[in-house]
Amino acid sequence: MLQTLLLTILLAAASFAEEISETPGCVPAIEATAYQKQFQLKFANFGPWDLCSEASDTKKVLSALHTIRAAEFSDEASPLITRVSDETDFDYLAHRARRIQKNGCAGDETVVACVRPGEHTLRLQAPFFAIPAVNRVATLLHEARHVDGFPHVTCEAGPLSGSDGGCDPNLKYHGAYAVELSYYARVALNGKNFHPAYKALARSSAVALMEQNFVRNPAPSRERLALLDFADGHLRLFDGANFREHLSTIVSDGKLIARNYGIAVLPRDRAQNSWLIDPYADAFLSPDLLESLLGTTFRNYNKLNIAERPQILDVLNRLDLQGRLYPERVELMLHPEIGELEPVRVDLD
Ligand SMILES: [Zn+2]
Incomplete structure (x- = not known):
């Protein structure tokens, strides 16, 4: 029995490839249990314990946490990389999010995720589980920033013009979109153990974020x-x-x-x-x-x-x-x- 359990754990650990891909394999069981405890993940929220199925919401959350934990970056600087803390991404998240649970964003089901003022709980809604893995990871870091405040403002131009709470004023505000952009930029530019598809999606997500979610677009204009x-x-x-x-x-x-x-x-x-x-x-x-x-x-x-x-x-x-x-x-x-x-x-x- 013990042997079977050990073998299962070893197999699970081996199947999460060292390279982080868009759809990583199984989340290693020992780490998964630690994440479940640390972030108070409830089966009643996310569904049955599942470390491998791409359709499982539990696996999607655990996988996002493990991607944050397992990521390796080089240190090259870029104007798009604005660190708001010296902590690793995992420590940054863990020091702000004491709990991760499903739903509860004021009844608005189109919201991907939210943090209520004064709380240390990240609330993930249905759209979170439909977006690509790289965006789920970035969303966790984005929401962790909201534990410290940094509310959004109304976009003044671009495709989200007029959207209340769709933008941050600029990169220097060091808000949640800057944290999110910084993650995409680090993956795309400095990521050491990411699959090329994950990096390509990070790069494109950075471009989309720059174009849409800042009142002042931080990107230099590139006429082509x-x-x-x-x-x-x-x-x-x-x-x-x-x-x-x-x-x-x-x-x-x-x-x-x-x-x-x-x-x-x-x-x-x-x-x-x-x-x-x-x-x-x-x-x-x-x-x-x-x-x-x-x-x-x-x-x-x-x-x-x-x-x-x-x-x-x-x-x-x-x-x-x-x-x-x-x-x-x-x-x-x-x-x-x-x-x-x-x-x-x-x-x-
Ligand atoms: Zn936000």
């Missing part, structure tokens, strides 16, 4: 011209002086649609998925890595049957309004959170 070369189907980026091209990405014909955190490529060949160009990295990123960042229009597009894929000519994405331009019609829809789901169609004569 994206071109589709119809002669050979390669994508090219022009920065004003140099061309870069992505030889493995061939889109013989398609539309380039500027988005708030990149340029989406919508191939006219309906068999191909949409792509996203990250202008900060001068990189062309596969939609497989960026499902969560492509935005509703493109994410839904990639999920459609080939025959059902519409020919979108342009899109408008704002907090309150989304619009899609087709050859013969325009679809306008209010953001679902504001109440209306059905698109209003306007036929073009």
Whole structure:
């Protein structure tokens, strides 16, 4: 019996790969038990004890904690890396979050997570369990910052313009978004034991955060011209002086649609998925890595049957309004959170 138990523990420990990936294997049992005790995780909250299943909320929380614990970074500085503490990420979290539990964010089910003023409890809601692993980890660190206060302010520009509590004033405020951005930047730039897919998602999350969640965007503006070369189907980026091209990405014909955190490529060949160009990295990123960042229009597009894929000519994405331009019609829809789901169609004569 003891032998079986020992073997199970050893197997579990071995299956969490040393490299931290987007979907790490099983969380090692001894560490998992320690996290459960330290953060007072309740089965009644997160469901049965499960260290391996990707569908288990318990595993998602334990895995996020273990990712924080197991991470290794080098020390290179970057303007995007603003440490608010000398502690390790795990100690930073543990010194602020005495308990992690599910729900309780004032009845608003669209909120990913929250901390109530004066409490040391991190409350995780349904969206937390639907976002990628790297964003779950960053959310824990973001919420830990709120234990010390640092309330958000209203965004003044960008896709979240007008969103109450959607932004921090700037990077120097050292608020929860700065802590979150700093985690993404450290993973992307200094992460030593992360899988490339986890690092790519961290990089893109950093770009999205900079574009959306600061009143003053901390990123230097990077104007880029994206071109589709119809002669050979390669994508090219022009920065004003140099061309870069992505030889493995061939889109013989398609539309380039500027988005708030990149340029989406919508191939006219309906068999191909949409792509996203990250202008900060001068990189062309596969939609497989960026499902969560492509935005509703493109994410839904990639999920459609080939025959059902519409020919979108342009899109408008704002907090309150989304619009899609087709050859013969325009679809306008209010953001679902504001109440209306059905698109209003306007036929073009
Ligand atoms: Zn926050």
